[in-house]
Amino acid sequence: MLQEGEGLGLELCVDRWTLHKWCLVLSVCTVFVYGAAGLVCAILTWFRAWEHSDVMYVADYDLLVLITLSACILLLTFLIGISGALLNSRPLLAVYALLLWPALISMLVIGYTSYKRATFALDRKLNLAWSQWYTPLGRRIIQDSLRCCGFYSALHEAAPSKRCYPRTPLPGCKGKLWRFERANLATIWSTVFSLVPVHILNIFVALLCANHVTRTFGKGITPKRYRLNGDDVRADAEALMKVLSDVRPVARPGFTRAPSSGVFREDKSYYDSLDEWDTESKGDTMGLGIRGR
Numbered sequence: 482m483l484q485e486g487e488g489l490g491l492e493l494c495v496d497r498w499t500l501h502k503w504c505l506v507l508s509v510c511t512v513f514v515y516g517a518a519g520l521v522c523a524i525l526t527w528f529r530a531w532e533h534s535d536v537m538y539v540a541d542y543d544l545l546v547l548i549t550l551s552a553c554i555l556l557l558t559f560l561i562g563i564s565g566a567l568l569n570s571r572p573l574l575a576v577y578a579l580l581l582w583p584a585l586i587s588m589l590v591i592g593y594t595s596y597k598r599a600t601f602a603l604d605r606k607l608n609l610a611w612s613q614w615y616t617p618l619g620r621r622i623i624q625d626s627l628r629c630c631g632f633y634s635a636l637h638e639a640a641p642s643k644r645c646y647p648r649t650p651l652p653g654c655k656g657k658l659w660r661f662e663r664a665n666l667a668t669i670w671s672t673v674f675s676l677v678p679v680h681i682l683n684i685f686v687a688l689l690c691a692n693h694v695t696r697t698f699g700k701g702i703t704p705k706r707y708r709l710n711g712d713d714v715r716a717d718a719e720a721l722m723k724v725l726s727d728v729r730p731v732a733r734p735g736f737t738r739a740p741s742s743g744v745f746r747e748d749k750s751y752y753d754s755l756d757e758w759d760t761e762s763k764g765d766t767m768g769l770g771i772r773g774r
Contacts, residue, residue, distance in 0.1 A: 484545060501693035508686040509517035509577070510560040510586075515676050516555025518638070523549040535626040536661055539619040540610065544595055544669065551587035558584055574691035581684045588680060599666035604659055611654075612638060620643075629654035657757065 498506075526534045527546055537545060558580040586669035598606060611620065611632045621640035626628055630651040637653065676730050688728030 499691035499693060504686055505574075505690040506563070507567050508683045508690075509559055509566060511561040511679060511682055512555055512562065512581075515679070516559055516584075518551050519548055520552035520556060522553055533626050533661060535622045537665060539615060539646065540658070541595075542606075544591065544666075547587065547591045547594070548669075551584065551591060554580070554584045554587055565691075571692060571734050574687070576682070578687040578691055579678070581687060585677070585684065588673050588677060588685050590749070592670045592677070595666045595670040595673070597601060599663055599670065603662060603666075604655070607655070607658055607662065608632065611658075623654055623658060624651075627654055627657040629657055 523545060525531055526537055528540065531533055558577060561573055561580060562577035564570070565577055615623070617640045620638070621642055624640060624642065624645050627643075628651060630645035630649050631637045631653050631657050633653045635645060635647055635649050635651065635653070644651060692743075
């Protein structure tokens with residue numbers, strides 16, 4: 482039943498796996514690897530578990546949300562793909578191949594957004610964000626993480642704190658924030674764009690191998706044009722009855738002597754010649770062994 486591709490059970494006997502299934506399983510595992518890596522990085526950033534993660538939380542909040550959503554889509558795609566591959570379920574594999582496209586779009590959005598932000602007038606974007614987008618709490622988070630005060634200096638839109646005041650020796654945050662954003666955004670878009678060819682390869686593997694997880698072509702169901710219906714059965718029965726009605730049985734030789742028991746079998750009929758069989762068969766009007774009255 483597993484060979485029918487209906488997903489009726491779990492097939493763990495790897496000796497029976499086809500080459501297409503091996504390629505599909507390896508492809509699904511690669512989706513899990515970079516999906517899980519993205520989710521781990523996003524979770525570490527959400528919980529401020531690495532140095533200067535606070536800066537990314539404030540300055541690149543939109544990218545952090547996009548990375549989290551993309552990683553969740555990739556992991557959902559992996560779960561559906563590995564389930565379809567192990568269960569030989571072609572419907573699940575079709576859903577897996579379909580979900581790979583939204584995952585690709587989400588990765589391209591992350592790469593394009595980070596590349597555009599890092600390449601075109603990053604310093605002006607940071608100046609505008611510091612003045613209009615960042616809240617006093619966000620500025621203070623950046624100042625505490627980068628150990629700076631204000632944007633250009635302590636007198637330029639600084640968020641007051643114990644270490645940030647008008648005569649503080651701390652420098653402005655423009656230089657440190659610009660260097661951090663340039664390095665962080667470059668890491669993001671280069672990593673994402675390096676994974677895009679791998680993801681496109683996974684899409685091709687899913688399209689080529691999803692229908693060959695077993696050696697059965699399709700679902701093993703007879704095509705509709707070759708299925709028997711009621712008219713076909715009746716036509717075959719009439720043809721068979723016509724052939725049987727034209728067959729004449731082999732005549733049995735007559736008795737040379739009376740049986741020793743003196744008792745004849747009443748449940749059998751005996752014909753001494755073909756002429757006697759023809760005479761009896763003429764009274765059979767139905768062709769079913771029923772004699773006419």
